Amino acid sequence: MGAAAAAGGGGKGLEAEDSLLSYYCIKFALSAYATLFSLIGLVILCIGIYAEVERQKHRTLEGIFLAPAVILLLLGLTMFAVSFIGMVGSLRDNRTLTGTFFCVLLAIFIIELLLLLVEIIFERQMNAVFHSTIQDGIRHYYDDLDFKNILDFVQQKFSCCGGDEFKDWHVNPYHSCNSTGPLACGVPYTCCIKQAPGEVMNTLCGYRTLNKERLELVDTIHVRGCIHAVGFWLKDNFEASFGIVCSLLLPQFLLPYPLSRKIWHWLRGIHEISVRQHSL
Numbered sequence: 001m002g003a004a005a006a007a008g009g010g011g012k013g014l015e016a017e018d019s020l021l022s023y024y025c026i027k028f029a030l031s032a033y034a035t036l037f038s039l040i041g042l043v044i045l046c047i048g049i050y051a052e053v054e055r056q057k058h059r060t061l062e063g064i065f066l067a068p069a070v071i072l073l074l075l076g077l078t079m080f081a082v083s084f085i086g087m088v089g090s091l092r093d094n095r096t097l098t099g100t101f102f103c104v105l106l107a108i109f110i111i112e113l114l115l116l117l118v119e120i121i122f123e124r125q126m127n128a129v130f131h132s133t134i135q136d137g138i139r140h141y142y143d144d145l146d147f148k149n150i151l152d153f154v155q156q157k158f159s160c161c162g163g164d165e166f167k168d169w170h171v172n173p174y175h176s177c178n179s180t181g182p183l184a185c186g187v188p189y190t191c192c193i194k195q196a197p198g199e200v201m202n203t204l205c206g207y208r209t210l211n212k213e214r215l216e217l218v219d220t221i222h223v224r225g226c227i228h229a230v231g232f233w234l235k236d237n238f239e240a241s242f243g244i245v246c247s248l249l250l251p252q253f254l255l256p257y258p259l260s261r262k263i264w265h266w267l268r269g270i271h272e273i274s275v276r277q278h279s280l
Contacts, residue, residue, distance in 0.1 A: 026262055027090050034087035034101075041079025048072030069146070082108070086260060095267040102260040127164075127227050134163030134227070139171045141188075151226075152190040160229035161191035161222045167210055168225065177211055185210045191221045 051069035082104050089097030119126055137147040155161055162168030169175040169187045177185040187206035195201060206221050214223045222229075 023263075023266055027093075030090045030260060030263060031087055034083045034090060036083075038080050038083035038087055041076050041081075041083055043076070044072055045076030045080055048074075048076050078108075090260070090263060093267060098260055098263050098267060105260065123231075127231075130227055131163045131168075131225075135168055135171050138162065138168055139173075141172050142174060152188070154226050154230070155188070155190040155222070158226060158229040158233060159193075159222045160224050160226035161187055162225050163227050164225040166191060166214075166217070166221060166223045166225070170210055175210065182207075184208075187221055193219065193221060 048069055048071075052073060054069075082101065085097050085104070086101035088094065089099075089101050134151070137144065137151065141148055141151070166187055169191075170177065173179060174181055174183045175186055175188075179185075182204070185208050186204070187209055189201060189203045189205055192201070192205035209217055209221055217223055
């Protein structure tokens with residue numbers, strides 16, 4: 001009987017040791033993950049602060065879609081705050097902070113999925129919002145370097161011009177057909193169809209194009225709007241788009257969510273045992 005009891009006690013001891021080892025492995029895995037992402041968030045936040053300080057010197061636009069610095073600030077602040085809560089909660093075995101980290105992660109994941117669904121379901125309405133925002137950016141094209149660089153890159157990368165179509169450039173005071181300058185009734189050279197490799201780009205290739213019909217310009221400039229061009233690219237490259245979305249969503253949820261949930265349940269169990277012992 002004594003030997004059997006000793007064997008049973010030894011078995012329970014080994015089980016407790018294994019459970020404790022599992023707890024510490026999960027705890028330090030979550031701590032390492034949260035520390036890494038808090039550092040990444042801090043770096044993004046610092047870059048966003050620097051970019052926003054520079055942007056404020058020449059700021060003319062209010063739309064958040066036109067302010068990459070603001071997006072970096074929000075992203076960096078969110079990443080740092082949430083990851084820091086998870087890091088402190090796991091290191092300190094704090095049930096409240098761990099539970100907060102767990103709930104915030106779940107809320108962020110659900111919000112991201114909802115935004116993705118809204119974009120898919122209300123594609124036309126979202127395109128209208130983007131069109132309005134891009135038109136506002138085109139209006140101040142030469143005043144906001146951030147937006148100018150983004151739009152130039154998109155127009156060249158996706159072979160497009162303007163937001164909805166190339167005639168969106170009418171809203172820019174320099175490109176409007178009512179203007180008297182050299183850019184009047186034209187589009188930027190980034191709208192032009194690429195020449196042969198090695199050939200010097202004619203920066204006035206978009207001269208006097210806004211008062212012409214689309215068919216007259218098919219060999220000169222890209223007449224398709226960038227909203228449609230990017231949309232078609234995403235649909236044509238669905239697998240790549242899906243992979244990008246998964247690579248953004250899953251790392252922030254797949255590992256920390258189950259780890260923080262497991263730790264929270266362990267801490268709750270320890271708390272309940274402690275309460276019962278004090279009540280005896």
